Amino acid sequence: xxxxxxxxxxxxxxxxxxxxxxxxxxxxxxxxxxxxxxxIRDFAADRHKTVDDTPAGGGAGMVLRVDVxxxxxDHARGLHPDCPVIAMTPRGTPLTQAxxxxxxxxxxxxxxxxxxxxxxxxxxEGRGVEEVSIGDIVLSGGxxxxxxxxxxxxxxxxxxxxxxxxxxxxxxxxxxxxxxxxTRPALWEGRTIPEVLRSGDHAKIxxxxxxxxxxxxRSRRPDLWERHEGARVQPASGARQKKKD
Ligand code: SAM
Numbered sequence: 266x267x268x269x270x271x272x273x274x275x276x277x278x279x280x281x282x283x284x285x286x287x288x289x290x291x292x293x294x295x296x297x298x299x300x301x302x303x304x305i306r307d308f309a310a311d312r313h314k315t316v317d318d319t320p321a322g323g324g325a326g327m328v329l330r331v332d333v334x335x336x337x338x339d340h341a342r343g344l345h346p347d348c349p350v351i352a353m354t355p356r357g358t359p360l361t362q363a364x365x366x367x368x369x370x371x372x373x374x375x376x377x378x379x380x381x382x383x384x385x386x387x388x389x390e391g392r393g394v395e396e397v398s399i400g401d402i403v404l405s406g407g408x409x410x411x412x413x414x415x416x417x418x419x420x421x422x423x424x425x426x427x428x429x430x431x432x433x434x435x436x437x438x439x440x441x442x443x444x445x446x447x448t449r450p451a452l453w454e455g456r457t458i459p460e461v462l463r464s465g466d467h468a469k470i471x472x473x474x475x476x477x478x479x480x481x482x483r484s485r486r487p488d489l490w491e492r493h494e495g496a497r498v499q500p501a502s503g504a505r506q507k508k509k510d
Contacts, residue, residue: 378407
């Protein structure tokens with residue numbers, strides 16, 4: 266099955282951009298995913314091709330018009346009715362590896378890229394559009410965010426990373442950061458590789474990696490660690506709760 270990526274944008278020339286090289290490019294050439302860009306401006310009603318207007322209530326900047334957005338989304342849904350429509354916005358739900366896995370397992374994704382001050386809020390409920398953020402930063406447009414989302418999905422498509430790596434051990438897959446990596450030379454500017462990694466003892470190496478993933482997650486990402494610990498404890502207490510009922 267080909268994963269269908271459809272990008273609704275004012276800047277189609279920004280695609281495939283970095284997805285036109287390396288793994289993603291090869292995967293597209295092999296038909297593992299397809300890319301289609303749709304120019305939002307083509308759905309403007311007036312002869313000036315206006316897609317934005319001033320914010321209701323006043324203030325700086327311009328807002329993407331809901332009528333234009335509705336038309337472009339309806340067009341995209343006609344092309345790929347089964348693909349979720351996702352708007353990139355800093356107000357959205359932060360993107361997670363779990364959501365990326367879900368998307369990569371589906372038929373594709375239609376991504377709506379904002380510009381200016383963003384979207385008329387009514388579009389989200391009006392067209393059942395999911396709002397997704399790629400982090401607590403503000404970009405000048407949704408296109409780089411869309412590229413990130415697609416990159417994360419494409420590498421998970423069957424056969425893209427090759428049999429050697431399923432990505433299952435990587436950061437966030439088990440709710441933790443990945444353990445640190447090392448390679449040759451064994452000694453570099455007085456710094457060595459942890460002894461255990463050169464021991465050849467696979468059980469010890471696995472235990473060391475698990476412990477490092479936990480230590481690093483706890484110190485670098487207390488938010489992730491808390492969630493991980495919560496998830497570990499939750500099923501047991503949830504099960505006890507069920508028995509009582
Ligand atoms: N006024 C908006 C706000 O403060 O929430 C920011 C608009 S931003 C300048 C223009 C567009 O960039 C947004 O509509 C969105 O598509 C995209 N964008 C900016 N930051 C983003 C983020 N963290 N995640 C996803 N998209 C983002």
